[in-house]
Amino acid sequence: MGKTEVEPVEARLAERLAHLRAEHGWSLEELAARTGVSRSTLSRLERAEISPTAAMLGRLCSAYGRTMSQLLAEVEAEPPQLVPADRQTVWRDETSGFTRRSVSPPHPGLRGEVVEGVLRPGADISYDEPPVPALEQHIWVLDGVLEVTTGGAAHRIGTGDCLRFRLWGRSRFHNPGPGPVRYALLIVLP
Template identity: 65%
Template structure:
């Protein structure tokens, strides 16, 4: 199913993590004392989509979570970590949180989830050929990212500058505006991102 313009896939949730995310999104809005209308205005996501996401009626896409993380000043890993127990110092591969956005073909693994007092985290991403994941703004302005391609080819756009990265290439940048991750193919791309909050 295609993603709607405001970041919802329209797919009902089946993943337990999605249900926990729905609850946490509702809690965050409550903590900020924002109405659905105010959050819609701040995020650019429709009121109805926000309501359905908070009630667990739809599975949030990477685009939708990206917009909400930007409004709430969190990285996606921080948001995901808030719906789980405090992470251990050693995170076994089998215990790493994997989140899938079926609408965009994006699979995200929290290799080293964020911890209290720590500023860096490592994320592994996989995009199928043709997948395109835009973010309107970073969750934390000035956030540092190191994007390292492990297999395949990734087009990473920062602002208006597109970088074509092949296996082994690494791009280091600070994020202030929009970004886009795209897999030009012919096969999928697997990459790691080191995120460092300012």
């Protein structure tokens, strides 16, 4: 994707990622060592030449100690109190088959947020670590079936079911199919 084709949110995200690295005083090499993402990929992300995958963005959020919603809220101009559905930030990771809608009005200082996630059939996303240790999550499946692994335990969550847990280590989200799964995710900071 060329510079002229970059979505506004992706351009602001790229700029924010570059500023965060500068704020921490890290070189691309140091950030690569902290995240496991190559130096060249990080450079291309910061120049908005590529969009991050969900797993990659998760690694960056972990390095910077932010949730994904906090990071995305930081690229908003002025956080509103009400966000109509058609103006909620939607981020897509076409590679992994994940669509993430920030339902809560963004604000970096809030301790809770609501996110809508959609995974296409067969989608499988793993996160090495939470962006913030002891992050509390509630996953309420609205349509379909979602398999979530956290703390070494696998959970199969069907339509209407809700799973609550604190996230300390690796996690995995998988849609066994046959259709897409749509879920609400409530995130509460410790």
